[in-house]
Amino acid sequence: MVDRLERDVVDAARGLLGWELSLGGLRARIVETEAYHVDDPACHAFRGRTRRNDPLYGAPGTAYVYFTYGNHWMLNVVACPEGVAAAVLFRAAEPLAGIETFRERRVKAKRDEDLLNGPGKLAQAFGLDGTWNGHLLLEVGGLRLEQGDMPASVLVGPRIGISQGLELPWRFVDGTRLRWVSRPLAGLRPG
DNA sequence: GTCCGGATTACCT
């Protein structure tokens, strides 16, 4: 996956579906991703390099964790060669292990479907914050990304929550696990 | 120093 991450952030976003995110006894299967690239106006690095977006320019496999809307942390994995800003945002996951901890941290989730079905929810359930910014996700230790089974069907559509770049179909969803996805009806089509 | 907007969520109707 390092090769794939380095080659193309859009291909990597699709390829990361089915991978597993783990931290201690917590484990979840990635069911929804989005790609962001420096040439696209929705990317944090579109207007140049700053201290906030600096991790985007790092090595593929690096975590980019940032804070937004006054409340929420977002987890991304950096893609493309060093020096080219790009990343894949993890938007939703299916809980596989540690569900009691997920429930404790996501007190507002009424159903298990609400534990990880959004980027801010996913980060809250895993207890992530800026201290994980820059962490290497493909190496052993702490927060980790591991290969899983590729989904039998993938849906694509426009990315969520942005105002520019909506013409790019850079959101990817595991079509066999829509139960765990955020906004399953938002303009998705087979892809 | 001030202002604006955001890769969202939760709660309301």
Add this chain to the structure above:
DNA sequence: GGTAATCCGGACT
């Protein structure tokens, strides 16, 4: 389906 809450980073004066 609509919207208030919440506060940091970036742009600008």
